[in-house]
Amino acid sequence: MLEDLQVGNENKSRQVTLFSLFYAFLKMGSFTFGGGIAMLPLLQVELVEKNNWLDHQEYADCLMVAQSTPGPIVVNLSLVSGYRLLGLKGGLSALLGVILPSFLLLLAIAIFLWQYRENPLAHAAFRGIGPAVVALIAAAAVKLGKNVLFGYRSLLLLVLFLGGLIVFNIHPLYVIIFGGLAGFFLPSAKDGRREE
Amino acid sequence: MLILLWQLFVAYFKIGLFGFGGGYAMLALIEYEIVKVNQWLSITEFIDIIAVAEMTPGPVAINAATVTGYRVAGFAGAAIATLGVIFPSLMIAIPAAKLVSHFYHNPRLHRTLSGLYPAVIALIGAAAVVVGRNAVTDLPGALFAAACLLLLFLTRLHPLIYIGAGAIFGLIFYL
Structure with missing residues (x-):
């Protein structure tokens, strides 16, 4: 089943690399306001409609797993869809992309602005x-x-x-x-x- | 210091592990572990973090973990707390994805998850009550909250608009 998940993306229109995956999730992590849920529709556009990395059914499967497992939904979704596209490394790149912006931004806020x-x-x-x-x-x-x-x-x-x-x-x-x-x-x- | 980092990791690990149902449902868990049990943040700081989380990109749990961790133990704290909250996802989400077909066809799992719905809604409701008790302190605040609630049900405005309106309301009434 693992193999099934990882094949399937041969005739996708755009090749997915670790970096492009990281970058797609980095963009989502940087520009969507209002918490993780606000990212979901935009992620669908990015992963399904724009890049054709996943089809609608695959995205729905990933989303279902992300919502039914514990932890932040977007974190789960990045892991699951990254894994489906490029294995464990893909999952980790997507995860890094999605958490890095909010981690760095909130770190900056905690360091420089919290006192004000x-x-x-x-x-x-x-x-x-x-x-x-x-x-x-x-x-x-x-x-x-x-x-x-x-x-x-x-x-x-x-x-x-x-x-x-x-x-x-x-x-x-x-x-x-x-x-x-x-x-x-x-x-x-x-x-x-x-x-x- | 090591003990503190370990406690931070464990607290946020618990929040990640039992955090079903998205960011708002995790607020009650964060409040319990971070404000009530460990007292790393005051309730006002916690409310301000939610406000900041609404204004900044990214999952609220990551935002809260970063700020709490930094306030308690500097950069290492921020990194450890964030790691703690994503660690359960790392262990669970990918194996769960491999079992995706079973997810569809196992009615027992389906039932278990649907049993979580009332729990998740209760957690979000409780978060609203806890935050409300501390954030709505007078009549203008209560009226403003009611007006926001009405608009939230009647329109589809972006959450940032409510945050902006809240800031303006605050500058007018509380300065």
Whole structure:
């Protein structure tokens, strides 16, 4: 199966090299704002439409793996698609490309700018950004929830988990573990829209 | 120093290992490990990191790891924390890709993952509550957050616009 994944890219329009892979992910890592998720549509353009390195189905497969394994989605996606194109070295080049910009930029911010957070102008601006950040997170929860939660079992689990996290301060990793166990053991009669 | 680096690595390793569902879902994990348990960052610093992460490219987990690591243990800390958060991906994502056909056809795995949906949404909701408790401190802030929320549901504006509007709102009300 490993061989299957790595062949398949012979009649692609543009040859993929370790450097071109690194560079494609570097561009994505440098110019997409708003977190990793904002990169996904642009990555699709870069990998599928522009360079023809992957077809739509292959990209969808990579994305599915990236979303269903732990860790930042873009990190997983870079590893998986880089691996599919050029093996382990490809995965690592893509990974390096995607994390290097934010690592260096945030390092520069931590070194040179973090101390100015206490400056009155910056402080006032950040205090105003706070409520906007809350709204962005809350909207993400609602929008995502509408798309993936079906049936009252999901809602019951959601309420249980939220209560545990907010009222009882349980460690978030238990929520992940219990969520996985509940999905594994409980019959999924009600939230079956995905299984249909 | 070595112990500190090890603790940084372990904390971010945990965040990577249990970080299902993308950046927003990881916020609750980061807050728990970094602010609550280890107290490497204050809650305001944590909120500022989310704000900066919205303004800069790249995954929020990488951004948070870099800043936390640097603040705790300099350059080595930044590198170790970042390595910690991507390490689980390195171990899991590629082997998982090799099993991609099983991913499609194994209903049990499918069920397990769909069981994670309520967990992921709960984590994002909890992050909104934790950040909200600390970031929304007065009536103008609450009204501004409500206005943003309304726009987020009604329009498809880029997140950067909300950050920019927040900065302007802050400069008007909190200077």
